Structure formats: structure tokens, C-alpha cells
Amino acid sequence: MLELNFSPFPEIKTERLLLRRITDADAPELLFLRSDETVMKYIDREKPKSLEEALAFIQIVNANIDKNESVMWAIALQDKPDTLIGNIGFWRIINKHYRSEIGYMLHPSFWGKGIMKEALLAAIDFGFNQMKLHSIEAHINPDNTASGKLLEKTGFVREAYFKEDFFFRGKFIDSAIYSLLNK
Numbered sequence: 040m041l042e043l044n045f046s047p048f049p050e051i052k053t054e055r056l057l058l059r060r061i062t063d064a065d066a067p068e069l070l071f072l073r074s075d076e077t078v079m080k081y082i083d084r085e086k087p088k089s090l091e092e093a094l095a096f097i098q099i100v101n102a103n104i105d106k107n108e109s110v111m112w113a114i115a116l117q118d119k120p121d122t123l124i125g126n127i128g129f130w131r132i133i134n135k136h137y138r139s140e141i142g143y144m145l146h147p148s149f150w151g152k153g154i155m156k157e158a159l160l161a162a163i164d165f166g167f168n169q170m171k172l173h174s175i176e177a178h179i180n181p182d183n184t185a186s187g188k189l190l191e192k193t194g195f196v197r198e199a200y201f202k203e204d205f206f207f208r209g210k211f212i213d214s215a216i217y218s219l220l221n222k
Contacts, residue, residue, distance in 0.1 A: 041132070041134040043107040043170060045104045045105075045110050046107075048104065049110070049169065050112075051112065051165060052117065053157050053161045054157065055116060055157060056114060056115065056117060056154065056157055057114075057115045057116070057117050058112035058114060058127065059112060059113050061100055061101065061111060061112070061113045061126065063094055065097065065113055066090050066094045068123040068146075069093045071146070072144050072145075072146060073087050073096070073144075074087055075147070077147050080183075081179065081180035081182055081183035082180075083180060083205060083208075100128075108132065109130040109131075110128055111128030111130070112127055112162070113125075113126055114126060114154070124145065124146045125143065125144055125155065127141070127142070127155075127158050127159065128142060128143075128162070129166055129175075136174075137172050137174065138175070139166065139175055141159075141177050143155060143162075150185075155189060159189065159190075163194075173221050174218055174221065175195075175218070175219045176216060176217065176218045176219075177190055177195060177216070177217045178217075180213070180214070180215075181214070187215065195218060195219045196217065196218060196219070197216070197217050198216050198217065198218045199215070199216040200213065200214075200216075201213060
């Protein structure tokens with residue numbers, strides 16, 4: 040069974056990025072990301088309505104890190120480490136099955152520049168080599184073709200397509216499930 044320990048917090052550096060712990064100072068950027076229509080187009084969850092709700096979300100994220108139940112990183116450029124441009128993390132970790140779900144989002148002004156691919160590859164490496172995961176899954180709205188292509192470029196395979204398995208705002212939505220095995 041997995042035994043996770045996110046203390047001290049595992050910062051990750053890539054060629055261009057710093058994946059660091061999310062802080063209260065990130066609340067304005069996080070509020071933008073989680074409430075922007077473009078970013079949230081295919082993310083079927085309620086949007087925060089205030090800075091206080093963004094701060095409450097950050098507190099939940101950090102409490103879960105402290106309890107070793109999940110891990111989420113702020114994505115920042117190395118030359119602007121204090122500015123959150125996105126986030127990525129493992130949640131719904133199933134310790135007895137060495138499996139976790141990964142999720143991510145990125146500010147639209149950074150789309151199409153390879154930023155999320157770089158962050159995703161770093162997170163995958165951490166998940167397999169530090170957390171000792173056997174498999175990583177990603178659940179996406181099937182209409183989000185950009186996310187599907189990103190997952191496939193990083194080695195994920197679409198394993199399932201569930202018809203109307205997710206209920207949000209009065210309607211049922213399909214889901215596509217991608218998975219990556221630690222070879």
C-alpha cells in the first residue's frame with residue numbers, strides 16, 4: 040500500500056517552470072482560473088464567486104497536503120515564481136491500488152506554448168518515481184479535444200467513454216477516462 044509524505048512540500052523545477060505550493064497570495068489568480076468561462080468551459084464544477092471562496096479552496100488544498108491525502112502544485116514560470124499561471128495535482132489517491140487521478144488547468148494566455156505538457160510530464164515523473172504510483176488516470180469532458188490530445192502526447196490512453204455518467208447543473212454529461220501505467 041502507498042505511504043505518502045508530502046512534507047517537506049515537494050517543489051519541482053523544469054526547464055521553464057516551478058511547481059510550488061499554493062499560498063493565500065495565489066487567491067486572485069486562482070479565482071480567475073476557476074471562474075473564467077474559457078478555462079472552465081469543459082470543467083464541470085461550480086465556479087467560486089469571491090476571493091473568500093478561493094481562499095477557502097486553498098485552505099482545503101493545503102490541509103489535504105498536510106494530511107498526505109492529495110497534492111496540488113501552483114504552476115509558475117521560473118522567472119516569475121510568485122505568479123500562479125495554472126495548477127496541477129493528484130487527488131482521489133487510492134493508496135491500496137497505487138492509483139491516482141490527475142487534474143490541471145492553465146491560464147488561457149499560456150495555452151499552446153507547451154507549458155501544460157511540461158508540467159504534466161513533471162507531475163507524472165513525480166507520481167511514478169516519488170509517490171510510487173502504478174497508474175494515473177484523468178477524467179475529461181470528451182468535448183475537450185485539446186486536453187485529450189495533451190494526455191495522448193504524454194502517453195495516456197483513452198480506456199473508457201461513459202455515457203451520461205456525470206450530473207451537473209440539471210443535465211447528464213459524458214466522460215472520457217484516460218490512463219497511464221508506470222512501465
